[in-house]
Amino acid sequence: MNIRTFDVAVIGGGPAGLSAATAARRCGASVILIDAFEQGGGQYCMQPLAFGKPSAQAHLGQRLIAEAELHGVEALYGHEVIAAYPGFRLLTMDGTGGAAVAARAIVAATGAHDRVAAFPGWTLPGVMTAGAGQRLAKVHGVLPGARIVLAGSGIFLWAVALSLLERGAVITALVEARRPQAAMFGHLAAYPERWAEAWTLFRAVSRNVPRIVWGQLVAAAGGTAHVDKVSIRPVGGGPAETIVGIDALLVGHGFQPNIDVTSLLDCRHAFDESLGGWHATADADGRTSVPGVYGAGEVTGVSGARPALLSGEIAGLCAARDLGYRVPGGGGRLALLRWRLRRARRFGRGLGRIFAPLPELADVPDNETILCRCEEVSRAEILAACRDGARHMHTLKTWTRAGMGHCQGRMCRMSIAACATAALGLEGRELGYNKARVPLRPVNLERLLAVLDAEEESRT
């Protein structure tokens, strides 16, 4: 296997990564883009399969993908980065093999995934993230269920409801943990350019979803081999109500940054639940704490699609400039982009604060509830570890195995943090996060050895 060398390697092909790749390329840098999916677009601009009907976001994605290709960005689609070393060297794997990439600069545009909170029954088939339901429908043209409930918090639930309704879904209820607040309307009022979008969303969902419930959380999901009911309860306390006859429960509380690559490269991270939790810190030019590593998009703090596009472009331009390339438009262009980014972030980050997870999410009544899905670690085991003296995520991990499994702590992060910080009287920041390790994804050992052998051969 040959090591392919580039000026800039962009990890993640969503709005931020595509923008960064094109921007760096336009400065004259050689650029490679690496993305786990067969088609670019990431989550926000996910591309439908050939027979699908593209959404507005998909059209944006098509434009970004085409622009990157037009400008000569090399792309490794269907590849996941499994290792990253200073200098920089990346090892990727795909379905059949892998690739080795050397780059002078890295743009980490690794995005985010749905942020989830545990509840009894959340591991049942048919219980999935809102994003999973959206992807099944938008990309594959398949509805996640015949009778769907959406529950959690944040505007994304409404966006997913719209995607599903547009494809003929029957949605029984949408359950939002927050109550309507003046702040929600006040925030929207300050951004007239969003009114049309908000109105479309509100009208379609309220007309076609018979129950929109505010101020309630999922108490439990029930079913034998598949979910068939969900009970919800008021946030402040009160009797639970059961919604029966469902076959899909889509859950989520906004998004959580995917910090595996930035963590592996020793970047500094900060904690803010309104930004999705732990995120890579980056300056106005996208520079992380590690020279040569830039952050773009949701990984630097969940802020939405427009900030992703802008921060991606900025990071791409600055990565190229720091390597000695000239930015077309120079300092003026960058200053304008930074200004636009600051404004764009205010909208998304404001939403993140308004819909920040409620502390009541930590109140899981049943201590037998599995918090770590991968290693099947219960809430009781986490609490026992806290009582035994654990005060950091790493200790919880080594004592209980929570976070050691396939997903490396992504799905359980918020639940364990909520449980442990409440039990210990700590802040989320103090609990810390687990450093990423190689390989960044579980890989087939035989295949990994083959990839490593090939990479070793090419270096000798």
Add this chain to the structure above:
Amino acid sequence: MTEPIELSINGRYHSVPAGISVAAALRLATPALPLRVSHRGREPRGVFCGMGVCFDCLIVVDGMKDVRSCMTAVRPGMRIETAPT
């Protein structure tokens, strides 16, 4: 609309749209069937994150274990097994 393709799920043949994910195909063909059972508690599991990061949706494809159904496209003649781990 693309031509449907044939694949087998636990030995039974099904017709599904070409190019969709195995997860989507299972949702169409065998919606009530769990994808696997968990290691410790032997509890049924299915698709959770849908984007390749949770590793809950693992099935056996053409004899290869631990394949993420949400990240794998169907192929004609594919042998899918929803196996207990």
